[in-house]
Amino acid sequence: MTKRLVAHLRYAALAVPNFEEERDFFTNYWGLTEVHAEEGVSYLAAEGSTEPFILRLRDDEKRIDLVGFAVDGRDDLQALADKLHTEGVQFVHEPQELTGFGGGYGFRVFDGDGRVLEFSTGYQTRTARKIREREPIPAKLSHVVFNSANLNDTAQWYVDHLDFSISDSLIRPDGGEMMHFMRCNPNHHSVAVAMGPHHSLHHLSFEMRGIEEWMRGAGKILRSGARMIWGPGRHNAGDNTFAYFLSPAGNTIEYTTELSVLDEENWEPHRLDISQLSSQDQWGTAQAMSEIIARESFNDIDKGLFVAPPA
Template sequence: MKSPWIEALRSVALTVPDLAAAEAFYTGTWQLTVADRADGVVWLRGSGADHHLLALHQAPGVPRILKVTLRARSAQALAHVAQAAVAAGGRVEATAGPAADPAGGQRVLLRDADGRRYEVVHGDARRPADVPPPPDQPQRLAHAVLNAPSVDAARAFLEPVLGFVLADRTRIMAFMNCDRDHHTLALGDADNAALNHIAFVMPTLDAVMRGGGRMKDAGLPPQWGPGRHGPGDNAFNYFVDPFGIVIEYTAEVEQIDDSYVPGGPADWTWPPGRVDQWGLSAPPSAALKAAQRAVVFQDDIGALRV
């Protein structure tokens, strides 16, 4: 299972109302590192090879998602996805040209019919991954989950345009694959197209648990977890950050290939009272569910460096 066009999820860009406070949280508590900064924006990296995982832009009001950035397998992929986006009912907001962030490279910027914005980059800068990785620092992004009023319509963009394929379908979510990670994007059944959550890969299960303790110490206890998912088989701990953005620590994401057989809703059910494989976690909190539909895509990116 592999997209011919997309290699991986690289980063997510968001607005926050207090950039200094956001930087303090994401470096001090969430354990990212500043990769670069400019007026009104900071780029934050993990211990892996990606230049950055988060771009945080200062903007008033509630947080908004600006874009999800995917890394292309080739320069030729940029032309394909731009042409295919229009054919699939989306639009091209920026044709192939230099990326606007310090990672550089070439990029195209696409929007689907529901307003989800995808940036596809090629030739962006990378850094030597930390070896061994720090024990409690996120390494890279595992996945981003985006809400969809119509999962079928959202898939009808992701599949022909970006080459994603369905890994599994549950009653409430479609897990979309582009390479060896079980899923890189997922689509959640919802009444809007908001950011559901962003998942950060930790080096070990212990790191997921220690991260949960660190968040609890900061007054931000888990809103779902710890637990182990069915699709993807990954350990999880979900939180709502100080600004209302849902973030996840995860580890042990299932690696799949063409022999993997996608499951349907009947394959992913739990006994009464369970919401994961372990059966220890309570269901997602009301606060988590509200936050999972609150961070919508910003329609006009204006002068933001996006």
């Protein structure tokens, strides 16, 4: 198998109009740690991750600012930049020293729908600690899911330009695709793309230590007053647990655990019919998926497409 140049998912950066409320929710309830703050910007880390931060919040009109990925060294980073230039991908900026919190060396591009992606290496890491038994806080950022009005074109962009692979897909009974789960390493998915009425954030997913911590975390968030929109249950694609909530800004956020790690040499993608209960929830413990539940994660139209964030 040819080596991929994108190593792993690092962080997501969101702009939110209720910045202080959102920061309070993620630090006091969701379980992230603020490690750096500037005027109107907060950098939040997961205690179990060596990433300097896994979520950046910025005070502004609601949008996805960017999603960051790691690359293993400057040689790979330059090779990726050269590849994307050859393929006509639109750059936000060329490889350079990064001046934001955590530093590093990297570049940014627009994906096919206009979302900003950052690729970096050589950034500062933090000392992770082992999440304690029954401690209901995230260990790391698991995956990011986008809504796209051009599902297959969006997924193909990640396959063609970033060498992502489709691990599994959700389909309608007539065979039409509804969602693609995509990987850049043996983890079942770091990015997924869902069919939606417009381009927007579908959800951010945060990995918990295990089932016990995931359940305790879900209970903790329910007691915070946040609304669970789907769960608790266990997906088929990825075999991971799920509990989806709405943040104060109206973004869908998930506690998950036990996402599959694949034997990539022998893995064959599945096409899972969404009309079958086990395709969405193996346990059958969550509400049946419906248009009403799906609509909760359509989110607001992303107004940041093909517009570079100011930070």
